[in-house]
Every structure is written in C-alpha cells, then in structure tokens.
Amino acid sequence: MTKTLVTVFGAAVLAAGAVLVKHHYWPLEPDHKPREEVAEYIAMMVSVLYALVLGLSLAAVQGIQSSAGAHVQAEASAAHQILLLAEGLPPAQAERTRVGVDAYVRHVVTVEWPAMAHGTLDGGRGWDLVERLRTAMQVPDTATAAQQLTGRETLAQLSTLSRARRGREADVGASLSPVLWFGLLVGGVLTMAFIFVFGIDRSFTHVAMVMGLSALITLTALLVHHLNTPFSGLFAVDATPFMRYFPFP
Template identity: 65%
Template structure:
C-alpha cells in the first residue's frame, strides 16, 4: 500500500515539475487564445473515451477476482462437506474418504497455491488426488439406505468440487486483455498531455489540476494492475477458505 501511494505521489510530482517547466520556458503568449473550440472538444472526447476504458478495465478485473474468490470458497466448502459426510459411510470407505480429502486439500494449499501466485496453472497431480477421492467413497452393495443416501450426497459434493476446481484453474489465466492495457496507458498519457495544451496562465492552478488528474489516473491504473492477477498482488485471493475448514492443511 505504501509503495502504491509513493508511486502515485512520485508521478504527480513529476507532472507538476513538467507544468512548472512549461510556465518557465514556454509561457502562453499574452494574445494567445486560452482555449480553442476544436481542441476543447477533442480533449473532452479523449477524456470521455478514457473514462470508458477505465471503467471497462475496472469491471473486468473486479469480476475476475470475484469469480476466483467464489470458486475457492465453493471448492473449500465442498471439500469440507465431503469430509463431514464421510462419517456416515461405512468405516473403511469413510476412513479412505477422509484421508483422500485431507491429502487433496493439503496439496492445494501447499503445492498449488505457490504455483498460482506465480501466475502458472496447477499441474495434473491435483486431478489425480481428486480421482482418488472419488474412488475412495465406494461402498458395498449391502449398504444401508442411510449410507447410500450419504454416498449420493458425497457424489453431488464431488461434482461441485470438480466444477469449482475447473473454475479456479481458469481464473489463473483470466487477466486483462493487452488491448485494454494499451488503452489504459496510451489514453492516460493523452489525457494528461492535453492538460499542457491549454493556455492556463496561473501556474499554481495548472499545477494543482495536472497533479490531481495525474495522481487519479495513476492510482486507478495501479488499482487495475493490483486486481489483474486474482491470486497475486495486494488484493490476491488466498487459501484462507481452505485453512478455515482444514486448520492443519
């Protein structure tokens, strides 16, 4: 957080220095028109279009992060439900199910999460552990109706866990399009550049305007950057959902 504000302040100070240099070496001429209608219209259109790009980018990265958080919570909850349901299975099947779900969760937290933080998708070993979990809950044909009902609910939770895992793996690569990044950077530079093209004679007013706009644009772009990777950065989705249900994982 401190680094973010330092970057915002630093870029705003650089922009303020550029304004002071402009007023020192290239002041507006006394007879120069402060604003031209065409230039004002173009600047307004650039600002509006850039606001649209900012809004689209923010919505995209926020929805991606929210989807990742939902997938993690659903996956952890389904694993927890499977472990609870294992108590209703026959002793051998129930014990195998508990061991399999514990092994799966431990692998997700200790092995897969560091890989996802680095921006890489998990390997196939997690799916192998999930298949072991699926096969661990097999019960004999002579099981009681209650045990059979428990098994059906366990299979339903396994399906939920399977879908949530697929979503979590897809979330790792769900980052902002390079086209939108291009629009964010170029649009921000154009928007700030237009602030230098009008003949604002009061240097203090011009400095405040440019610093405020530059700081706001920089902060917003850094916020988009922080939300761009769901499992990395300041707003990363962590493994606390699994740790809450499986304290020893």
C-alpha cells in the same frame, strides 16, 4: 499499499516537474490568449475516458475477482461437505475419504496457492488427488442402503468440487482484454498530453491540475492492475475458506 501510494505520488510529482520545465523553457507568448475552456475540456475528457474505458475495465476485473472468490468458496465448501459425509460411509471408506480430503486440501493450500500468486498453476497433482479421492469413497455392494445413499451424495459433492476447481484454474489465467489495457494507457497519456498542448498562464493552477489528474489516472490504473490478478496483489483471494474448514497447525 505503501508501494501503490508511493507510485501515485511519484507520478504526480513527475507530472508537476514536467509542467514547471514547460513553463520555464517554453513560456506562453505575450500575445497568447489564455483559453479558459481548457479546464472544461479536460474535465470532459476525464469523464468520457473514465466513464467508458475505465468503467468497462473495472467491471471486467471485478468480475474476475468475484469469480475467483466464488470458485474458492465453492471448492472449500464441497471439500468440507465430503469430510462431513464421510461419517456415513463404511469405516474403511470413511477413513480413506478423510485422508484423501486432508491430502487434497493441504496440497491446494501449501503447493497450489503459492504458485497461483505468481500467475501459474500446474494442476496435474491436484487432479490426481481428486481421482484418488473418488476411488477412496467408492462404496461396496455390501454397504447398507443408507451408506449407498451417502456415497452417492459424496460423489455429487466431489463433482461440485471438480467444477469449482476447474473454475479456479481458469481464474488463474483470466486477464483484462489487451484492447482495454490499450485504451487505459493510451487514453491516460492523451489526457495528460492535452494539458501541455493547451496552455494555461497560471503556473500554480497548471501544476495542481496535472498533479491531480496524473494521480487519479495512476491510482485507477493500479487499481485495475491489482484486481486483474485475483490471487496476488492488494485484493488477492487467499485460502481463508479452506483454512476455516481445515485449520492446519
């Protein structure tokens, strides 16, 4: 959070310095008539840019963030349900299922999560543990009717876990469209450029406008950036759902 605030403040100060340099080396001509409509024009540009490009960008990255959170919660909940249902399996299958669930969750939390924080995920080992778990919960033909029913429900929960896991893997690679990134960056640069193209004869007013607008653009771009990486940054989806159900020491 501190780094973000420093970046926003730095962008504002840098823009203010650019304005002061402009007023010092390229002052307005004596016969130049100030254009009072510049402020209104800039306000229109900001409203159009942020209502369209930034609105779409924020909606897109918020969707990525929400999807990641939903998949993680569903995966952790399914793993917990499997652990609870294991009590109704035959003793041998129940023990293997508990061990399998514990191994899977530990792998997800201790191995996969650090990798996802860096934007990568090699899910091969995780899927191997899922298949081992599927094998471990296979109920023999000698099991009672209740145990057979529990076994089918356990397999159904494992299918839910698998779907949520596939969604989580997709979320790791999800990203904002390059077209929207282009609109964000170029739109911000153009908006800032208009302040320099259209002169304002009041230096203080000019500095205040540039600082405020540059801070707003920088803050919004950083917000999109952090939301665009669902497993890292300020708004990262963490392993709390797994830790709630499986409190590792």
